[in-house]
Amino acid sequence: MHSAKSDTGLKRPHNEDRFVADPPLGLYVVCDGMGGGNAGEIASALAIEAIRTHLAEADQRADLPLIGSCDATVSPRANRLASAIRVANDAIHRESWSRPDYVGMGTTVVAALLHDEVLAIAHVGDSRLYLIRNGAIQSLTTDHSWVTEQMLKGFITEEEAERSPRRNIVTRALGVENSVDVELTEVPVKSGDMLLLCSDGLTRGVHPNDILHILGGPDSLPAMSDRLIAMANEAGGDDNTTVVIVALRDDLQAGLWERLKKLFAA
């Protein structure tokens, strides 16, 4: 079961965020586009379309070529997700040269591919994925941002990073160059876990503990996503905010149910 919501916020003229929530594919994606005019929206829309299409095709055709190098530390499914993101990079990069106002456009991406009890996560940029388990919240992605890199090197503290005016600088993005370095992670998940994929519109203004407070509460999933968006806007609403919440219990059962139905239909 999932709930997804995207909001323009209070200060931006457009919403450059896009998302996918496709339970049959097990695919959940958030993209935060960037570029002048409407180029950011174009980039994020191209990304989600390319990622979804590649994964849907791979489901139909096992021999669909894998784009990019294969990472032996993760499953073939995780490598397929990275492949989809590289296809998206290529689509955006090519489109960015088609019109002068598209030049330099790009997008962040955080994508989760859920299969049974294994979750593959791929990300580029500063959109995040949180795992909420047993009353605790943990980020499973490390931002590809200048401040995070400085923090990891020990040059600045976490507090300085949060306050830095340079928080908006990402060190990797989709579509900006002709190839992209996709970070791949794979983790086991189980019934009762919750996932939150979000753009930085949420995480700039809302602390993980406050997110946990909402996601650990008794609300329905749509009420939770509404509440998270409202909190981002209460914190200033400087940016577009997108949240995709996935509650794993029902998804796993739905997956089983789908497989049973397929079995009987065959």
Add this chain to the structure above:
Amino acid sequence: MPDTLPQSAKLLVKLHGKGSQQIELTLETLTIGRKTDNVLVIEDPAVSGHHARIVKIQAVFFLEDLKSTNGTSLNGRPITRHQLRDADVITIGQHRLVFQENVAPSTAAPAPFVDLDRTTVLRGTDRTPDGPTLTAKVLVIAGKTDRVEYPLTKQVNVIGSQDGAVIRLTGWFAPKSAAIIARRGQSYSISPSREAKYLLVNGTDVVGQQELKDGDQIEVAGVKLTFCILSGTK
């Protein structure tokens, strides 16, 4: 905020046989050609009417050839469209235009900055190399598996009968997935799968997730395994 000063750029124009002049690139588009409606007019039959242009997109300048008859070169190579960097030399016929960019004065901050509220990409930063990764393996002590030992090279290592399981159970009633050993950073932990009837580490039931230590004894789905850390390897 000094580091947000817009970058300024100039074009040093060296027209063949006419000396040189400097143009501030203040416009979004600077058109170059023989016709008089261009911003930079070059009276030379070898130059097309609308030959090329320099467009500014956010803080970045691009040179575009406008399908000119004799072409436009950047640093000696013909281009149709290319980003301009400081000291780039544009050649149109026998004329040279040198692109000069003043990077914002702050050195601590990476350039270019466009708008502090907007997400900006900083390219070509060094990537922190991954540290040496700890590797581990499991030895099969008892039970039906397709091998006697398995290196745990993946982030998620499934113990089960399914395709793609790292530790492949071959018993008749073996579950597709019995347990998962996951590596996160420098540590390994084990958790039971949905189908697991039991999971014991050193004889104690594991309910959620448990970190594994060198020498731990794992019992699940009819197999007994020993977990070993391979130290000193990368």
